[in-house]
Amino acid sequence: GENVEQHPSTLSVQEGDSAVIKCTYSDSASNYFPWYKQELGKGPQLIIDIRSNVGEKKDQRIAVTLNKTAKHFSLHITETQPEDSAVYFCAASRDFGNEKLTFGTGTRLTIIP
Amino acid sequence: KAGVTQTPRYLIKTRGQQVTLSCSPISGHRSVSWYQQTPGQGLQFLFEYFSETQRNKGNFPGRFSGRQFSNSRSEMNVSTLELGDSALYLCASSPLTLANTGELFFGEGSRLTVL
Numbered sequence: 001g002e003n004v005e006q007h008p009s010t011l012s013v014q015e016g017d018s019a020v021i022k023c024t025y026s027d028s029a030s031n032y033f034p035w036y037k038q039e040l041g042k043g044p045q046l047i048i049d050i051r052s053n054v055g056e057k058k059d060q061r062i063a064v065t066l067n068k069t070a071k072h073f074s075l076h077i078t079e080t081q082p083e084d085s086a087v088y089f090c091a092a093s094r095d096f097g098n099e100k101l102t103f104g105t106g107t108r109l110t111i112i113p
Numbered sequence: 114k115a116g117v118t119q120t121p122r123y124l125i126k127t128r129g130q131q132v133t134l135s136c137s138p139i140s141g142h143r144s145v146s147w148y149q150q151t152p153g154q155g156l157q158f159l160f161e162y163f164s165e166t167q168r169n170k171g172n173f174p175g176r177f178s179g180r181q182f183s184n185s186r187s188e189m190n191v192s193t194l195e196l197g198d199s200a201l202y203l204c205a206s207s208p209l210t211l212a213n214t215g216e217l218f219f220g221e222g223s224r225l226t227v228l
Contacts, residue, residue: 034216
């Protein structure tokens with residue numbers, strides 16, 4: 001089955017700096033890669049996703065890059081703000097719209113004011 | 114529009130007991146998935162239901178079961194509870210329409226503690 005590894009497990013950055021979280025996956029048939037943000041006491045919320053036919057996708061301060069050859073994808077957050085502090089999860093799935101996501105183990109991001 | 118509602122939010126059980134968790138999806142969403150979240154393992158897929166049928170199942174023992182009703186509400190059951198079943202159980206719904214973005218909408222979870 002699919003295995004998703006996520007690094008780092010914790011990350012602290014100064015407010016205004018950039019944060020990068022990296023994930024690798026094992027199943028070459030995976031073609032849908034979402035990122036979820038989980039705030040304390042809440043369920044995860046989708047912040048951005050990318051499909052395998054695209055190498056990069058950007059939404060304001062958030063961007064995701066995908067390297068299918070190397071089987072890794074990354075989340076980039078620029079101009080970080082205190083409200084970016086949360087746990088971030090990457091995930092992978094074989095089929096777009098397939099609810100069977102394999103998640104990474106999460107990255108706790110702390111923004112230092 | 115109301116979000117995904119999970120009940121109960123917190124519960125404490127003892128080993129050997131059973132538990133039933135409930136999930137009401139967003140109105141109009143026909144797919145309901147369940148995930149187990151633990152500090153060491155992250156989020157692990159349990160199962161997914163669509164139109165009262167289980168379409169996908171994760172690698173959990175048979176003590177974990179679920180069902181979906183005609184109104185798309187779902188329940189999951191864990192029998193013969195073990196200490197290792199202590200976790201946050203998350204339910205997620207998805208619209209599965211042609212315009213579907215693939216997004217899962219998660220509830221806030223049911224936190225189960227097994228003593």
